[in-house]
Amino acid sequence: MLRPGADHRGGSVTTLDAATRRLLERLRPESVPPEVGDVPVVAPRRVEEAAEVLAFAGDRGLVVGFVGGGTQLDLGGRIEPDVWVSTAALNRIVDHQVEDLTLVVQAGVPVADVEALLADHAQSAILPETPGAATVGGVVAAGVSGYRRLRYGPTRDRVLEVVLATGYGKVVRAGGRVVKNVTGYDLSRLAVGSMGALGLIGEVCLKLWPIPRGAATVAVDDPEGALAETYRPLAVLETEDGSAVYLTGTPEQVAAQTEELGGVGEPGHRWPDPIDSPMRFSVRVTPRHLAGAVRMIRAAFPEAPLRAQHGVGEVTFGVEACDLERVVAVRHWAEGHGGAMVILAASAGSLPGMDPWGAPPAAHGLQVRVKEAFDPHRICNPGKLPGGL
Amino acid sequence: MLRPMDLIAALEGVVGSDRVRAHPLDRRVFAKDAGVKDGPVAAVVFPESAEETAGCVRVARAAGVPVVPRGAGTGLAGGAVPIEPSVMVVMTRMNRIVEVDEQSRTAWVGPGVINLDLSRDLASTGLHFAPDPSSQQSCTIGGNVGTNAGGPHCLAEGTTVAHILAVEMVTADGDIVIVGGDHPDPVGLDLRAVVVGSEGTMGVTTRVLVKLTENPPAVRTLLIGFATVEDAAATVSEVIASGLVPAALEMMDRAMVRAVENYVHAGYPTDAAAVLLAEVAGHAVGVDAEADMIARIAADNDATMVRLAQNDAERALLWKGRKSAFGAIAQSAPDYYLHDTVVPRTRLVEVLSQIYEIGERYGIALLNVFHAGDGNLHPLVSFDAAVPGELDRVMAAATEMVRVSIEAGGSLSGEHGIGMEKRDLMGLVFGPDDLDAQARLREAFDPDGVLNPGKILPEGSRCFDRAPTIGAAP
């Protein structure tokens, strides 16, 4: 029998009280993601149901983990939930205002579905280009942006409205379905990158961009030079196979810009495949230090696949086998240049003593208070965020 | 609790006697922003560093007197107007551009830097600060951060929040902290995102890391006249739906055009019922085709004239007309009240006609000048507050206009903020749980109500029991 406030980590269905069992039964998903192991899973169909689950869990001190597509569950601090709340049944595209360029979707809708729908209208939500099974909610919660960030800014800039089931069990809406809005505190942007710390992101309204007709990818030798000379490229990416400038605009403009770069343009945008190494890292520095970061990573891991976003300041790279010392050296370099190195994926125990996030954020006290405000019982993905939040 | 004289002495202890003012005249000057209300000032201080700012906050806190941060006081929502006797912390002396990183396209600037000065100072670098409120000649970057200011060119570039990477601020406790960072996606909750637009209620901004934007190599500016407001509004909706992203898309109605023409002689057609100012910017090869496309959409909607600015001087004059709109009104009426709602861009035609109808019904002089491309409406009412009952009538009409915007799926404020002006209308867009969540957030930053109390959230927003804190037994 579960008692409020007691430690029930890892409780299996058989040890749960009758009310908990009933809830689990009622909201049982059609299929269970393999990532979640034998921990019970619920899949609310409405944000209100998610809030109900959280209120229930708060009363009983049950730790809740959130899962979308399950592609990024290892990101951040490790959690051991008593129950997983899956967004698998929050799977509706609620409203697409084609002419106003806004889209309302529930959190569990796969990114790929959203972009496929939008492509039919020559629009995009500028979500990550190679999403796999990732969901909109997962991308928003993880605060992940795609490669087109150089031109269109981070995902954060496109989240207009959020409906949140908070850690204290209420449904809260913030923002609005208009492209410009300063009505009250911007909880929508706060939710971006919150890693589930505030509660479950149930639904979002995204600002869309029209996709111009012209598109080309031009291989270049000097990505920093190309970045400086090209007016507003979509992306300037460097990988282990070379560098390329991604162009967008009217077909005439793309042709002209291709010529200015003196390169051969391939029509369309061929985005690099995701890195599939077992260990993956993200180095983030001010754009001026990006080239230095690439050199540093290449020196430490000559074989590593990498994706460097020039002008943005992020390099992700993958490593096959653990080399703690070199990983530490890269983090040391990044932090020494005012940036960070985040561990995106690593097998358990392979990097002893390394915090997934590195140095905690400067305003730690405020971080704690904001977390407390939305998750007073500390049940929502606890320990995911830096500083054990 | 300090007595008034002790408060002033304590503030003088922090910044010296020449930078504390409490003369009745100073109190009057700083009692008001550019909106319609004023409030009680206990003292005015002009800190010159983050440390001094922190000192002022600590003194006020100890004295039990609220702190109201203030920039240039051009705000229109009463954000910088005190509700109870307060220490006005005026940031205009912290007006240095501290450091420019041309390669990363960022700059650390003081909160007192004037918006336009920043872009002017950067001219030789080929970069600029994209948010360009019409008040940019006088408003401060700290104020822009406070209100998440917008401007004509925010249509393509996004509002201030998209251009702020980090904020150094003094918290309600008097600590100096930095939220955000110079690299992408600093770890932890993105507090910078809520500090921007928090109207001085979460901290006093003492330094800002802004993102700079490359100047476009080519720009085309079009002035388009229409015989009806509906034709102009339909053109806006169609341009947005066409897949074009203009750099700016601004609209003015006849009353506004006439007032502006009278004032700056920008060459606007005074016989048109509505005028659009449209701009496209980008690579030289793209802009002509885009300008043509806008002209074509306008022609399909029965535009009566289309003029393409032939050179920079003409372009500057057209913009001068737009940006002088409020100055033009100030010249002709003793007072004006400026609305700021947002509607979905597909609903412009119908909401505008409702707004004219409300204006007529209340018998008020209504002019429109607004960021049409964003659906951000700015109906402007000129009136004389000295006439008894006038202000009440204007405010009653204002509330109706807000209602029709919200009923069309819109929002209470697009860029001016909530402040005290719209605080009590928040319930029109948010329910009790929504307001309670916002109140919790504010409480996390300022549990004792030191910073700009009484703004943004209506009284009673924190409608549920206070949450127990982490670690406390449930």
Ligand SMILES: Cc1cc2nc3c(=O)[nH]c(=O)nc-3n(C[C@H](O)[C@H](O)[C@H](O)COP(=O)(O)OP(=O)(O)OC[C@H]3O[C@@H](n4cnc5c(N)ncnc54)[C@H](O)[C@@H]3O)c2cc1C
């Ligand atoms: C720096 C970085 C760069 C990346 N780059 C790319 C890329 O270029 N291309 C690419 O395809 N992928 C990339 N990814 C990974 C991809 O974006 C993730 O797969 C995605 O963010 C997670 O989606 P998901 O639905 O699988 O979420 P999950 O893996 O299920 O969850 C991710 C995290 O968010 C929480 N969460 C999930 N849904 C919600 C919700 N609705 N409410 C609250 N919390 C929730 C989870 O608890 C978990 O902590 C990147 C990730 C990072 C961190």
Ligand SMILES: Cc1cc2nc3c(=O)[nH]c(=O)nc-3n(C[C@H](O)[C@H](O)[C@H](O)COP(=O)(O)OP(=O)(O)OC[C@H]3O[C@@H](n4cnc5c(N)ncnc54)[C@H](O)[C@@H]3O)c2cc1C
């Ligand atoms: C003629 C005219 C035209 C305008 N056009 C536009 C427009 O196009 N777009 C637009 O968005 N706005 C416009 N405005 C409104 C106004 O100019 C903006 O809101 C501007 O951002 C305010 O800047 P300020 O320095 O005057 O701030 P203030 O009015 O002094 O303060 C505004 C708010 O920010 C807070 N604040 C100021 N400085 C700080 C600081 N250092 N730290 C913490 N909080 C601070 C204040 O407490 C207050 O809540 C216009 C105003 C006028 C009079």
